[in-house]
Amino acid sequence: MRRNNLKATLALAGLAALGACADNATAPNAPQFQAPLARQLSMEPATVNVGYFSKSPVITMGMKHGFFAAENITVNAVQTASSPQIFRNLRDGVHDVILTQIDNVFNYRYNQSNPIGATFEPVAFMGTDWGNGAALVTRKGITSVEELRGGTVAVDSPNSGFAFVLYGILRAHGLQKDVDYTVIVPKKADGTQDSGTPARFTRLQNGEFDATILNSGFQFRAEAAGYPVLGQIQDAADPFMGGSGVVRRDWLDNNQDLAIRFIRAYVAAEHYVLDPANRDELIAQLKSESNGNALVATRTYELLLQQGAGLTPDASIDVQGLRGTAELRNSFGGFDDPQNLSFLTSPASGMYDLSAWRLATQANGWKE
Template sequence: MTRVRSLTLAAATAALIAGSAPAVAQTRLTIMVFAGMQNLPLFAAQSQGLFAKRGLEVDMKIAPNSDELRNGLAQGRFQVVHAASDNSVAMVEMAGADAKIVVGGDNGMNRLFVQPDIARLEDLRGRTVAVDAPNTAYAFQLYEILRLAGLEREKDYKVQVVGATMKRVDALMADKTLAATMLNPPFSLRAAKGGLKDMGEATAKIGPYQASAGFVLAKWARENSDTLVKYLSAYVEGVRWSSDPKNKAAAIKLVADKLKLPEEVAAAGYDLLMTGMPKDAALDMKGFENVLALRTRHTGKPTRPAADYVDLSYYQKAIAGM
């Protein structure tokens, strides 16, 4: 056997052995989110390999409504969820679950949309408004905006449960008896193009608000702390990639592809997200305290101190290690 042939055979044998070696094991996570622009950092973490390089395989599910999201987390079908922070509070106060908010997100970018015949908020008297769930998050935003306009729930207007934002915008476009709802991008942009009337941004009326947040079950976090820190590191890196001006065109194309949006809609949604998301998706405690104040006002039940619902130790470790 010649030396060249021997080297070739050795190289082929080495390649065969390498090819038959088991791949590096990855930790699988199933997460649930609501459809929307707020998922851009997660899209980035997947498309840029930020999860994969940390040994994570993340399967992202889209929530049809907040009940499924909360129930799935409580039952262990999802390990991490991203949704309005009040959903985590609801798990604690309504279901007795030990849920903890571990990372912030955006301020919701929510706007109140109404049917074209509504000239002012007072015109919603006697009408029906659409919500995801009647006792959480953006429903409380809607009730508060109407309260400030002098309208009381049930007495002055009715509430109909419709589901997630993507369902509510479809419902208002199809059913004129549904007079109002809260919408965020890209659905707010679609509503405006479809002829629904924009009555303004929620935070301009109710003050700072911590909308999107990532939350988990405390027990799962304790038992999987290393995995959670890796996940949060990838998420924050996704936030940084998304907000880097040099990546703007790529980020717009990414969200357009993922959400099946025209590029101009994706571009407008991107600009809104950049104004609504703080650096590194940090939790806005003042905004979160307002979330709790709204829950207390519209349920009549006091909440615990804001710190009781939050555990940022994993987030802090993630930031420190980046």
């Protein structure tokens, strides 16, 4: 384990410097790269409540192999049914960390019209992925995107990250939002939202709509079952930043040491996931989560390794991709008020904060 940590240390130190340069290129007046961590972190035992939509293989391996335990962290991971619910839980302190599309931070930080009825201060403090291969998947029998004209498409939330990917793919094929198709949000019989990726996959199979966006291996499960895959993220935006770890501003301010420890554990687990020596274990885990389908598990694993689609290196945030994500939202009127996108995607905006990430990924931020 010490040898792996040393290799991780060398790689992470270089990436941290690159991350600092990327921030400064985006916002010339941003603070310079922080000084190395020059004190002992508080290692008090802590439980971190993590909300998610689809299972994260990084979190799974981190818990299974003791990467979080090594940081004296117990992870309580809870699946959540929709983006409004996961952000409501973050706001109310039910979740400490949520794994969600970074685009959603724009919605709940800047738009009073968001589904929970008010803004608050969510902040992305680490990245997770470039979108995990989010793809347009349709019901059986559809052979082209153009055939969705007049149809019904399902989203997690009309103003959420992957909704804009869906709109963007359809726009690339000449279909206009609010004109050529109807957008719905799946709900349970009691009226509560049931619109996360796993739920949309099930409801697509039930024939409740014509198309949706699926990722994190669900697109492969659908394709294996005969559902056409007719579009990719790149059809809507390229570059694009997808998933992130998000916390409340006050939580990050009050728990910097814990945030550093969480990121260290996550990055160590990510290295484990990406290590070719662990390929068979990862595929076996993913197979158990995909109804025993080995081909789906293998494709899901291979996606994790794919540059620009899978896991972002060392839990980094792709700032150029973030700009592409913001431009996609803006192109569909996704902000209540006009925004300066250069400012919005810079550290100065406060919508992301890499201070804990930098300290976690510096050579002397790792425990030996």
